[in-house]
Amino acid sequence: MVDILSSRHGTPPRMAGVSALRFTLLVAVAAIVIVSIGDVAPSPERLLNGSERMVKLVSRMLPPETNPEFLWRITLRLIETFQIAIAGTMIGILISLPIAWMSARGITPVAMTAFLFKGLVSFFRTVPDLVWALVFVASVGLGAVAGTMTIIVDTIGFCGRFFAEAMEDADKEPQEALTAIGASRFSILCGAVIPDALPSMVNTGIFALEKSVRASVVLGLVGAGGIGQELKVAFDLFQYRNASTIIIAVFVVVLAMEWATDRLRARLA
Amino acid sequence: MPSSVTELDLPGTASRSSAVIESLRPPPTRVAALIETSGLVQRYAGASPVLDRIDLTVREGDTVALIGSNGAGKSTLLKTLVGINAIDEGSVSIFGERFERRPGPGQMAAIRRQIGFVFQHHGLVRRQTALTNVVQGMLGMPGGWRAWHQAIAPAEWRDRAMGALSAVRLADKVQSRADRLSGGQAQRVAIARALVRGPRLLIADEPAASLDPASGHDVMRTFVEIAESTGTTLVFTSHDMEHALSYARRVIALKAGRVFLDAETRDLRPHDLEPVFRG
Ligand SMILES: Nc1ncnc2c1ncn2[C@@H]1O[C@H](COP(=O)(O)OP(=O)(O)OP(=O)(O)O)[C@@H](O)[C@H]1O
Numbered sequence: 001m002v003d004i005l006s007s008r009h010g011t012p013p014r015m016a017g018v019s020a021l022r023f024t025l026l027v028a029v030a031a032i033v034i035v036s037i038g039d040v041a042p043s044p045e046r047l048l049n050g051s052e053r054m055v056k057l058v059s060r061m062l063p064p065e066t067n068p069e070f071l072w073r074i075t076l077r078l079i080e081t082f083q084i085a086i087a088g089t090m091i092g093i094l095i096s097l098p099i100a101w102m103s104a105r106g107i108t109p110v111a112m113t114a115f116l117f118k119g120l121v122s123f124f125r126t127v128p129d130l131v132w133a134l135v136f137v138a139s140v141g142l143g144a145v146a147g148t149m150t151i152i153v154d155t156i157g158f159c160g161r162f163f164a165e166a167m168e169d170a171d172k173e174p175q176e177a178l179t180a181i182g183a184s185r186f187s188i189l190c191g192a193v194i195p196d197a198l199p200s201m202v203n204t205g206i207f208a209l210e211k212s213v214r215a216s217v218v219l220g221l222v223g224a225g226g227i228g229q230e231l232k233v234a235f236d237l238f239q240y241r242n243a244s245t246i247i248i249a250v251f252v253v254v255l256a257m258e259w260a261t262d263r264l265r266a267r268l269a
Numbered sequence: 270m271p272s273s274v275t276e277l278d279l280p281g282t283a284s285r286s287s288a289v290i291e292s293l294r295p296p297p298t299r300v301a302a303l304i305e306t307s308g309l310v311q312r313y314a315g316a317s318p319v320l321d322r323i324d325l326t327v328r329e330g331d332t333v334a335l336i337g338s339n340g341a342g343k344s345t346l347l348k349t350l351v352g353i354n355a356i357d358e359g360s361v362s363i364f365g366e367r368f369e370r371r372p373g374p375g376q377m378a379a380i381r382r383q384i385g386f387v388f389q390h391h392g393l394v395r396r397q398t399a400l401t402n403v404v405q406g407m408l409g410m411p412g413g414w415r416a417w418h419q420a421i422a423p424a425e426w427r428d429r430a431m432g433a434l435s436a437v438r439l440a441d442k443v444q445s446r447a448d449r450l451s452g453g454q455a456q457r458v459a460i461a462r463a464l465v466r467g468p469r470l471l472i473a474d475e476p477a478a479s480l481d482p483a484s485g486h487d488v489m490r491t492f493v494e495i496a497e498s499t500g501t502t503l504v505f506t507s508h509d510m511e512h513a514l515s516y517a518r519r520v521i522a523l524k525a526g527r528v529f530l531d532a533e534t535r536d537l538r539p540h541d542l543e544p545v546f547r548g
C-alpha cells in the first residue's frame with residue numbers, strides 16, 4: 001500500500017532563511033541594547049544606595065505641609081496651571097481648524113501647499129513640549145505666557161493632525177452632491193465636512209485638554225508658569241514637605257480632570 | 270402601481286406646494302429645446318468612444334428616461350450635458366447656452382443654477398436634519414454661506430425648503446436627522462434638496478437603483494408628480510424597463526454609446542425595449 005502521508009514534495013524548512021544582511025542587523029541591534037544597558041541603566045549597587053536615599057527622602061517629605069498660607073499659594077498656582085491649559089488648548093484648537101483644513105487631502109482648497117501644513121503640524125508635534133517651553137521662556141520671558149504658548153503649539157501638533165484626519169474621513173457623497181450644485185470649498189467644509197467630522201473632533205479636543213493639563217503641570221520646571229514652578233522651588237530649597245503637598249495636589253487635580261473628561265465623553269457618545 | 274403617467278392621482282400636497290416651487294423658478298426664457306446635442310462624442314482614455322455621435326433633443330417640460338445596460342454611457346451623457354465632463358467632439362446646447370468642450374465659467378454658473386441633481390445614493394449629510402439638508406440646496410447661490418445650516422438661513426430659503434419637503438410628502442420629518450430616515454425617505458429629501466432652487470431641469474442618475482421596489486416606485490412617483498405639477502423637465506436614468514415605461518413620457522435607449530431607440534412611451538411595448546439590454 002502506498003503511504004499517502006509520506007510527502008513527495010519538498011516540505012518547507014522550519015524557519016525561513018535568514019539573509020546575511022538581516023543577521024548583521026540583528027547582531028548590531030543586540031549590541032546596541034547591551035552596551036546601552038551597561039552605560040545608563042542603574043547598577044545593583046546604585047539601586048541599593050539610591051533606594052536607601054529614596055526612603056530618607058520620603059521620610060523627610062512627610063507629613064505634607066498644611067500651612068494655610070502655603071495651601072492658598074498652591075491653590076492659586078493650580079488655578080494658573082489650569083488657566084494655561086484651558087487658554088492654550090482653546091487657542092490651539094482655533095488655530096488647528098484652518099491648518100487642518102489647509103492640510104486635509106481632498107478637502108483643502110489649495111492642494112499644492114497641503115504638505116507644507118502637514119509638515120508644520122508634524123514639526124510642532126515631534127519637538128517635545130519642554131523644548132518648546134525653553135524656547136518660549138527664552139523669547140517671551142519667564143511665566144505663564146510662555147507656558148500658554150507652549151500648550152498652543154502642543155495642541156496644534158495634536159489637533160492639527162487629528163482634525164485633518166477626521167475631515168479626510170468625512171462622508172464623500174454629500175461633498176460630491178454639493179460640489180455638483182456649485183457650492184464653494186468653504187461652504188462644503190462648513191455644511192458637510194465639519195458636521196460629519198464633529199464627534200471625532202470633539203473627542204480629539206477633549207483628549208487635547210487632558211494632555212494639556214498634564215503638560216502644564218511640568219512646564220513650570222523650566223520656568224513657564226504654573227504649579228511646576230512651585231515644585232521646582234520646593235526641591236531646590238529642600239522643602240520636601242512642600243513638595244509632597246504639591247505632588248498630592250497635582251495627583252488629585254489630574255485625577256479629577258480625567259474623571260470629568262471621561263464623564264463628558266460618555267455623555268457625548 | 271400605475272402603468273402610465275396619466276393614471277397617477279396627484280395627492281393634494283404636491284399640488285399645494287407646487288405654487289411655492291413655481292414661485293422659485295426664474296422667469297422662463299422659452300427656448301425651442303431645453304437640451305440639444307449634435308454629434309456629441311466622448312471618449313475617456315480608451316480608443317473607442319463611450320458616447321458616439323449622439324444627437325438628441327429634450328423639450329422643456331418633458332419627462333425622459335435614459336435607459337441602457339451597465340456601461341452604456343448613461344451617466345457619462347448626463348455629466349457631459351451639464352459640463353462636468355469635457356466633450357471631445359460635437360456640441361451641447363442647454364438652456365440656450367451653447368458650448369463645445371466645456372461651458373465657460375459664466376455659462377457653467379448659469380447652467381448649474383437651473384439644474385437640480387439627484388444621484389443613486391442620496392448624498393445627504395447624515396448628522397444634519399432633513400431641513401438643513403434641503404436648505405443646503407441653496408449652496409452655490411449668491412450668499413450661499415447662509416445655506417450651511419437652517420438656523421442661519423434667510424426666512425425665504427427656509428420657506429422654500431419647507432415647501433420642497435411637503436412636495437415630497439415629508440413635512441412631518443423636517444426635524445429628523447438624515448441618518449434616521451429610511452432609504453426611500455432619504456432619497457425624497459435629496460429630491461427636495463434638488464427642488465429647492467426651483468430648477469428648470471431635474472437630472473437623476475438611477476435615483477431608484479438602491480431602493481427596494483416599493484420605495485423605488487414611491488420615489489419615481491414623487492419625481493413625476495412634481496415634474497408634472499411644476500412643469501419641470503425631468504431626465505432620469507434607469508435599468509428598470511418598468512420604471513421607464515410607467516414614469517417617463519419619452520424613452521431614449523443607449524447601446525454601446527449610440528442612441529439605439531428614441532420614442533414616446535405610449536408608442537412602446539415592453540418587448541420593444543428588450544433588445545436594448547441584449548448583448
Ligand atoms: N471617469 C471615467 N474614466 C474612464 N472611463 C470611464 C469613466 N467613467 C465611465 N467610464 C467608462 O465609460 C463607460 C460608460 O460608463 P457610464 O458610467 O457612463 O455607464 P452607465 O450607462 O452609467 O452604466 P451604469 O448603468 O453601470 O451606471 C464604461 O465603459 C465606463 O467604464
Ligand SMILES: [Mg+2]
Pocket residue numbers: 343344345474
Ligand atoms: Mg451610471
